[in-house]
Amino acid sequence: xxxxxxxAVEATFERISHDPRHQDIALLLSEPIAERxxxxxxxxxxxxxxxxxxxxxxxxxDVETSEAGEAARALVTF
Numbered sequence: 001x002x003x004x005x006x007x008a009v010e011a012t013f014e015r016i017s018h019d020p021r022h023q024d025i026a027l028l029l030s031e032p033i034a035e036r037x038x039x040x041x042x043x044x045x046x047x048x049x050x051x052x053x054x055x056x057x058x059x060x061x062d063v064e065t066s067e068a069g070e071a072a073r074a075l076v077t078f
Contacts, residue, residue, distance in 0.1 A: 029072035
């Protein structure tokens with residue numbers, strides 16, 4: 001999840017998209033928010049876990065459908 005000003009977020013996403021260390025990048029949700037949901041985070045890595053893998057799988061399964069946004073919101077809640 002990237003949060004912040006629109007231009008900064010878009011620039012960061014573009015940079016990540018072209019970084020060879022990252023693969024299979026998918027934009028799941030892009031929408032304005034009233035306030036940051038993770039204001040204390042500068043960067044985070046969840047790490048490998050079955051519950052995280054299952055949550056991501058549920059979201060990415062719906063990427064091409066109209067329900068992708070709701071699935072991405074559920075992942076943020078997770």
